[in-house]
Amino acid sequence: MNEPANWPKHPPTRTPAHAPACRQPAGAFFPLIDRNRCEGAGPCVAACPTQVLQIGVLTPPQRRGLSLKGRIKAFAHRHRQAQLVAPGRCEACGACVQVCPEQAITLRRGAPAASGVRS
Numbered sequence: 001m002n003e004p005a006n007w008p009k010h011p012p013t014r015t016p017a018h019a020p021a022c023r024q025p026a027g028a029f030f031p032l033i034d035r036n037r038c039e040g041a042g043p044c045v046a047a048c049p050t051q052v053l054q055i056g057v058l059t060p061p062q063r064r065g066l067s068l069k070g071r072i073k074a075f076a077h078r079h080r081q082a083q084l085v086a087p088g089r090c091e092a093c094g095a096c097v098q099v100c101p102e103q104a105i106t107l108r109r110g111a112p113a114a115s116g117v118r119s
């Protein structure tokens, strides 16, 4: 079967326009980032349609919470990881979860502080 000439040569990458449509009210969920897995590559930042995430440097408390393997990994990536800058804007579309190559993101119900998360 021949594809139309105007079809893209490669599958489209996930962008905000491709984010799933099964969204929740803003702030009902937030992305929990596994600090021992995140490598700060940033596809989650690009995928998020509501700018919840940003790449930043781990804070001292975040560094103290790492496992030995996580510390080595973080050092190798200059302690740069995804950070929550506006968790209240999360609409639980799941785009960040899908694009993370390290499977470092899961969605949790509620707000980070209410869940005891220091992200």
Ligand code: SF4
Pocket: 030, 031, 047, 048, 049, 050, 051, 052, 053, 089, 090, 091, 092, 093, 094, 095, 096, 097, 107
């Ligand atoms: S689940 Fe939330 S943080 Fe993740 S891409 Fe969607 S809106 Fe952004």
